[in-house]
Amino acid sequence: MAADVATTLASLYDMRSLRMYIRWKVRSDPAYAAVLARVRDYPQPLLDLGCGVGLLPFYLREHGVGVPMLGIDFDDRKIDVARHAAQRYRGIDFIRGDARGELPEGHNTVVLDILQYFSPADQQRILTQVAKAVAPDGIVVIRSGLRDASWRFRITRAVDAFGRAIRWMRAESLTYPTREEIIGAFDGFHVDVTPLWGGSPFNNYLFVFTRGAARRPE
Numbered sequence: 583m584a585a586d587v588a589t590t591l592a593s594l595y596d597m598r599s600l601r602m603y604i605r606w607k608v609r610s611d612p613a614y615a616a617v618l619a620r621v622r623d624y625p626q627p628l629l630d631l632g633c634g635v636g637l638l639p640f641y642l643r644e645h646g647v648g649v650p651m652l653g654i655d656f657d658d659r660k661i662d663v664a665r666h667a668a669q670r671y672r673g674i675d676f677i678r679g680d681a682r683g684e685l686p687e688g689h690n691t692v693v694l695d696i697l698q699y700f701s702p703a704d705q706q707r708i709l710t711q712v713a714k715a716v717a718p719d720g721i722v723v724i725r726s727g728l729r730d731a732s733w734r735f736r737i738t739r740a741v742d743a744f745g746r747a748i749r750w751m752r753a754e755s756l757t758y759p760t761r762e763e764i765i766g767a768f769d770g771f772h773v774d775v776t777p778l779w780g781g782s783p784f785n786n787y788l789f790v791f792t793r794g795a796a797r798r799p800e
């Protein structure tokens with residue numbers, strides 16, 4: 583099943599190298615299935631903040647998530663690629679925007695792998711905006727590497743430093759948030775944090791925030 587969806591999603595893109603990357607990413611990264619499991623029963627529209635080329639919305643649609651979806655990314659080229667790939671789908675839109683700006687209200691929100699590219703102050707701004715804009719009784723799902731004392735964090739940081747040294751990754755800054763910094767922005771929400779390591783050595787975690795009355799802790 584996963585292999586079929588990986589092939590379908592790869593076929594949305596024109597560039598051969600991107601198709602190969604998408605196929606590999608869908609098959610190897612546990613984030614997409616983890617997000618699907620968390621958001622699939624929610625009726626509100628979904629916002630993918632820092633959507634890249636739009637893989638998550640397409641993955642969710644291919645798995646039967648029918649709500650309207652909006653992807654926002656800072657990178658014009660990625661938004662163009664995502665829009666082109668979205669021609670097959672209805673109700674999946676992409677716009678260029680800055681995650682640090684105001685967010686559309688009333689969505690469930692997914693934030694995958696973008697926080698480390700921002701300063702701690704901007705991370706807090708983004709997280710606070712996400713908490714403010716999420717739909718009432720909605721859900722926020724965040725995947726991020728975490729800064730802590732683990733060997734996983736040391737490997738994550740070393741691989742990033744290498745990526746920047748060879749200019750594979752052009753991020754101006756790389757500051758991973760701590761668990762507490764992420765959770766602190768979601769006052770009044772119930773939080774569930776789980777490791778999302780898959781087969782990787784990286785220090786990735788999944789944060790799920792809900793604020794429906796039924797989900798609040800006793």
Ligand SMILES: C[S@@+](CC[C@H](N)C(=O)[O-])C[C@H]1O[C@@H](n2cnc3c(N)ncnc32)[C@H](O)[C@@H]1O
Pocket residue numbers: 631632633634635637638654655656657660679680681682693694695696699
């Ligand atoms: C590692 S990629 C993750 C892409 C996607 N979330 C995924 O998991 O496939 C990080 C993304 O953050 C986007 N990004 C960086 N700065 C941003 C900003 N200020 N506002 C919105 N997106 C931004 C980049 O363009 C890039 O697409």
